[in-house]
Amino acid sequence: MVDLAALVPAHADVRIEVGIFGGSGFYSLLDDAQEILIDTPFGQPSAPVTVGRIEDRTVGFMPRHGPDHHLPPHRINYRANVWAMKHLGATDMILPCAAGSLDRQVAPGSFVLCDQVVDRTKNRPDTFYDGPETVHVSFADPYDEELRATALTVARERGITVHDGGTMVVVNGPRFSTRAESRWYAAQGWQVIGMTQYPEVILCRELEMAALNISLITDYDVGLADDPDIAAVTHSEVLEVFAANISTLRDLLFALVPALPLSPDRPAFSALSTTPH
Template identity: 50%
Template sequence: MTATAEVAVIGGSGFYSFLDDAEQHTVSTPYGEPSGPVSVGSVAGRRVAFLPRHGGHHEFPPHRIPYRANAWALRALGVRQILAPCAVGSLRPELGPGSVVVPDQLVDRTQARVQSFVETGACHVPFADPYCERLGDSVQQSAPDVVRGGAMVVVEGPRFSTRAESQSYAAQGWSLVNMTGHPEAVLAREMLQCYTPIALVTDLDAGVEAGAGVSQEEVFALFAQNLERLRTMLADTIAALPDPDGCSCSGWAQGVELTYALP
């Protein structure tokens, strides 16, 4: 298949567009419709797909996002590398609002999401290191102020954490809390794609902040204030992305009989 796009950006809360002069692609999948049409355009000489995670008008709350359809649609367009900006709460006081973090670990605390394309047989994806190190390196090289490392715990949502929950996560040594990073990351691994989140801290989570808890208004407002910064960071990262050939994100499937179909 001739790839329509090599790289994808999945936009988070408030990040509903990225590309100028883009072509719109409607992709039907065996897992239903994705969050919306996929825009494809050029960035730094590369063909780039953009998909708003929550839909073009934030139709999908975090627990209802069609994660499998999104992952399948991007693979069907030929995407092999995914950059995934997302809004996160901080569990560490030194990571204040406006910090950008590329975490290296994920903790799943979701409850009701289908998190795999595997529906039959033995096919176990390695996930000890959930994110692509080479993509993370590219982000950091393009934006030296990015904080590298830390664990992101993904909760079911759509509610924010209680203080007790937030304090418990922080006590485990985890750095960030988010609602959309899982199963997005593991589905990308099953689709043999390189994937990294780019986590923008929008708030100090309830266990860190002494005052009122987190509000939707402050999350959306902080993300909006940093959109141009994220767009610049993404464009610079895309220009410097490594060749995905030879990466373990896809190499894990060599010699493994996949029990699901790749598009």
């Protein structure tokens, strides 16, 4: 069980407003950055939280796979990572990730601001409430509408190809899909496939933080059946496309953070008070 009232920053002089999980390359641009290593009730996070400023906002960044990308998706300590951001005061979480496309219209190199998640993971601790207190958190709308609307506006102002909304199916990894699995996911009408958004986003909700997904599309999963030139994804392809677009993602984040309204009355902030215990 998590006592939200006990989540008081241990470092009185460090308090962030926005937390960002992602790959390496973002934190190097934070002004006057400092690393804060936080011990959590759930073990060690993937890395220290790098704290700095983007214009007038204090931001915490953590590479979810570790500083050397040594943690595969199923080995990430999601609870420790999310707890650390809440501990430092984050109210809003931005969750960028590399993802595959299940829809021809969602091409590699484009971005999707997902509004729904389907969980197909296994054996991942996905709640802070293991008993004796039982909490059932509403999760009908996993992501924050205000954050998504702001990100959409900022992306379009910069000429970035972005899709407003979409469903991500989250698989356990580290393997990619079979053709049968990919066809099934696409037949459900799901647009995006990834490996890290769950349980990351539900854990944010349980700690009453608003969340935004930004999916950078790197591939077409198992390829396109009607186009033999588009083959099944490989890890090297993911890294290549991500590297080619990381500057666009970084620019989007650095334009987005100062534009966030950070309204105080959004649904995620009362997730526990509006759910049965």
